[in-house]
Amino acid sequence: MANATRKTAADLRSARWFAPDDLRSFGHRSRLMQLGYSEEDFMGRPVIGILNTWSELNSCHSHFPERVQSVKRGIAQAGGFAVELPTLSVDESFTKPTSMLYRNLLALETEEMIRSHPLDGVVLMGGCDKTTPGLVMGALTAGIPLIFLPAGPMLRGNYAGTVLGSGSDAWKYWDERRAGNVSDEQWRGLQGGIARSAGVCMTMGTASTMTAITDALGLTLPGASSIPAVDSGHSRMSADCGRRIVDMVWEDLVPSRIVTAASVRNAAIVAMATGCSTNAVVHLVAMARRAGIDLGLDELDALGRVTPLLANVRPSGKDYLMEDFYFAGGLRALMKQIADRLDTSCLTVNGKTVGENIADAVVYNDDVIRPLSNPVYHEGSLAVLRGNLCPDGAVIKPAACDVKFHVHQGPALVFDSYPEMKKAVEDENLAVTPDHVLVLRNAGPKGGPAMPEWGMLPIPKALIKQGHRDMLRISDARMSGTSYGACVLHVAPESYVGGPLGLLKTGDIVRLDLPNRRLDMLVAEDELERRRAVWSPPEPRFERGWGWMYTRHVTQADKGCDFDFLERDFGAAAGEPDIF
Structure with missing residues (x-):
């Protein structure tokens, strides 16, 4: 499947920096010699950038200093020249107010770092939730050969x-x-x-969801997303990434040949079958749009209706974790279960098709990776709702909540801020019943800011004491992919910009009808018009800096929360810098 005509040394992008006999290239060569390299190390060889999202505060990536050495070994073995470039390390645990505020910054940095340096191909090292979409979004736009190295899940x-x-x-x-x-x-x-080793969350949270999606897109070595972070196979896979990216450069196997409408559809189907995080929606939509593919919420919902959940992995599954999933056969085995629903002709980074990559996959435990005849849930992981509360959509994870809430009607209990909500739910005298619908607003892309993972509102302590562990909750925020419960999220448009959620009042009756994909407030339209006429926008979240830029340019949840000026239809990307 590789190009019939392979690149020569003169065709390498890096040759523009190093090959000419002029003053500027003299400077480039001399500075590499300053680092102790000889011309034999880099002249005529593919220069491979290793974009590493390691930091001492990113516990999920704590093994990356070791793995980067494996990547470099593979690159050297294949005749390439490896250079490590540190990138923004967006971790989930410590980054405030939310790591989502910085996903687009990582994407922007990735794109510009590739564009501005003499790189012929890149290995992207990520895994902790936002690092995967951030790296992929930026590298897709930059357009040179890429391979993604997933961090892998931690041990049980x-x-x-x-x-x-x-x-x-x-x-x-x-x-x-x-x-x-x-x-x-x-x-x-x-x-x-609860966290015993390096690696990302070992539930099917956002991290494992996004690496599985990237795997299904064809941007990782086949099945790489399933390997536990501390397994010796993970180190071998890292070296394989190094060897393969060099060949990809010679083959000119660029991401536009891999990320197509068909491969994006494959990724969405696989996501549904794995029990994916709700965050998959904003990230996959954003990644697809960077590739010029307009993936919409209705298409995701349609795929969810016909794709059964097969991965019995928490939180959508009940019994197992990612380590069990790996030993049961991993993502390749799951994809083989649904091969007739996938476009198996799609090309992947190893130069083979999806069909070729999964041909010999085997399920070793059919309780972890269920057959189509015995799914965990009869539909996929996610459902998209519409209605007068969410005209542009909202998402829910049906398999991860009590079925009694699939059709539910009750009075709203509305909170305008996280501190207000947090204080109220700890009040043991709060006037609340199990039928109430908790609502948190002003927590969306602009209002949060950046959609914090606040959507799994805590069950009020008054109800916890009575033995209740779930209730209907609605928000324009996100929730952690490791979360569960009857949570409606990503309500669009968000309340902060005047969406209908901003018109809801405590006591209004809210109705969820999951089978018919509806979410509505039972309020007369003339009353909503009166409320709309007196609504006023909240105060700006930022007055300067990155936050100011973010809130002015981020799109709504249904569009992927990318920046408007970075999307493909905003304008043509810049070509190679003409500064030589």
């Missing part, structure tokens, strides 16, 4: 003989602690046992 958590899933069990046991069922000693034990 464990405490007192109980297997723990990061994120999912944190929410679960926090509710039990709020109910008085978990002691200080037990809480500290859970804290020390």
Whole structure:
């Protein structure tokens, strides 16, 4: 499937920096010699950039200093010249107010770093939630050969003989602690046992969702997304990435040959079958649009209706974690289960088709990776809602919530800010019933700012004490991919810009009809018009800097929350810099 005509050394992009006999190239060559390299190290060889999102505050990527050495080894073995370039490390745990504020900054940095340096191909090292879409979005726009190296999931958590899933069990046991069922000693034990190694969350959270999507797009080595971070196979895969990217450069295997409408559809189907994070929507839409593919919410919902959930991995599944998924056959095995629904002719980074890559895949545990005849859930992971509360869409994860909420009607309890909500839900005297619908607004792309993961509103303590563990919640925010419950998210347009959610009042009746994909407030249209006439926008979130730029240019959730000026239809990308 590679190009019939291979590149020569003179065709390399990096040759523009190093090959000419002029003063500027003299400077380029001399500065590499300053670093201790000889001309034999880099002249006529593909220069491979390793974009590494490691930092000492990104625990998910703590193994990357070792893995980058494996990548470099592979590049050298294949005759390339490796250069490591540090990029923004957007971690989930410590970045405030939310890592989503910086996904587009990473994408912008990635694109400009590639464009401005003498790189012929890139290995993208990421995994923690926003690093995957950020790196891929920027590299897709830059357009040179790329291969994505996923960080891999961490090992299973464990405490007192109980297997723990990061994120999912944190929410679960926090509710039990709020109910008085978990002691200080037990809480500290859970804290020390829930994250046991390097790697991303070992539930099917946003990190494993996005690396699986990137795998299904054809941008990783086949099945690479499933390998646990600390497995020796992960180091071998890293070296394989180094070797393969050099060949991709000679073959001119650019991302536009891989990321097509068909491969994006494949990725969406695989996401549904894995029990993906709700965050998959904003990221996959943004990635597709960078490739010039207009993926819409209605198409995602249509795929979700006909794609059963097969990965029995928490939180949508009940029993297993990513390590179990890997040993059950991993993503290649899951894709083989649904091969008749995929376009198996799509090209991937190893130069082979999807069909060729999954031909010999085997399911070793059919309770972890279910057959079509015995799915975890009869539909896919996500559903898209429409209605007078969300005319541009909202998302929900049906398999991860109590089925009794699939059709539900109740009075709204509305909060305008996170601090207001957080204070109220801890009030044991709060006037709330299990039928109430908790609503948090002003938490969307512009209002949050940047859609924090606040959408899994805590169950009020008054209800926790009564034994309730789920209720209908609605927000224009996101939620962690490790979260669960009857949470409607990404309400668009958001309340901060005048969306209908901003018109809702406490006491209004809200109705969710999941089978018919509806979310409505039962308020007369003339009353809504009166409310709309007196609505006024909140105060600006930022007055300067990155936040100011972000809030002026970020698109709404249904468009992927990219910047308007970075999307393909804004204008043609700049060509090579004519500064030589």
